[in-house]
Amino acid sequence: MAITRQPTCQVRYILRAATFAILSVSFVARLSGESVGQGTKPSNGLIAFADAPDQRPGPQAMQHGQIYTITPDGKNKTQLTTGKPGNFFPAWSPDGKQLAFVSIRNHKREIWIVDSSGKNERFITSGFLPGWSPDGKQLAIARFNEKRQRQIWTVGVDGKGERQLTSEGFSHCAAWSPVGDKIAYWSGDGRGVGQIWVMNSDGTDQVQLTHSEKTEYTPDGSSANAPAWLFNQRIAYWSGIEHRYGQVWSMKADGSDRKQLTTEPAPASSDNPTWSPDGKRLLFDTQRRRRPEIWVMNADGSDQRVLVSNLKVIPMRTSWQPVFPVESVEDIRQP
DSSP states (O other): OGGSSHHHHEEEEEEEEHHHHHHOOOOOOOOOEEEEEEOOOOTTTEEEEEEEESSSSSSSGGGEEEEEEEETTTTOEEEESSSSOOEEEEEETTTSSEEEEEETTTEEEEEEEEEETTTOOOEEEEOOEEEEEEEESEEEEEEEOSSSEEEEEEEETTOOOOEEEOOOOOEEEEOOOOOOOOOOEEOOOTTTTTEEEEEEEOOSSEEOOOOOOSSSTTOOOEEEEEOOTTTSSSEEEEEEEETTEEEEEEEOOOOSEEEOOOOOOTTTTTEEEEEEESSSSSEEEEEETTSSSSEEEETTTTOOOEOOOOOOOOOOOOOOOOOOOHHHHHHOOOO
């Protein structure tokens, strides 16, 4: 398949991975302590991501990926999905009991849900990049329309009640507001160049939040992508030169008070921010040490440090399980 026919979100990772390939160095042996999710019990506040330990690093590894979890200290790597490979882009439900994820089955991308125990996988609908509504009743997904343009839809977690929200250009990467009345998302052109917008959860009142800016870092103008919102009042996102490099930023829900959180110089990129449940930390993907890793930092950008190294699926695109009182943990652990 030619790159020009790739889905917009896929294009940005394939082309940026070409830059990464120039930077990459040899990888060490796979992390120790891995175990298969079947029969294991997840703990509270797990971080989910995709990996394909036996593959070469890059977007192509997604077709071999499985969903893994780690504890917030970066330890106890555990394989959650165990069936047919091609599972990636996990997203924890607001109650922490389920994960939605993308799975390549029947030669197409589909949305599936699995319990936190790794059991009871079930098909929801065709689509890409699932994002949960705060009440746990709906998913926002991306899907091609009849013009082969990816648009945003919502669907119930039972696979019913589908509704198309966007119709112009290309749109994806939907992220619900904490109260569920708004959805932040990316919108742009077929090259993957675009900005972050926000709309009501029914698709009305679409407003652009970020705008192209020409700086020494982005001489041809900046793009913005990968908004993260669900567990915090601020929106974290990526901004930079699409397909090449960029930094993690955050802003208020109206697009004001923009703050740059990472500063690693090009061609390194920091991407796909994910809020911790308490909004005090952010996870992000980066290859700043010339290998794909998951890093964590405080919400103000301080104390940046590596959390997981030796990963193969690019992007890892993490999701952080909501944290509950101790008395609720046993309910979460039930299969």
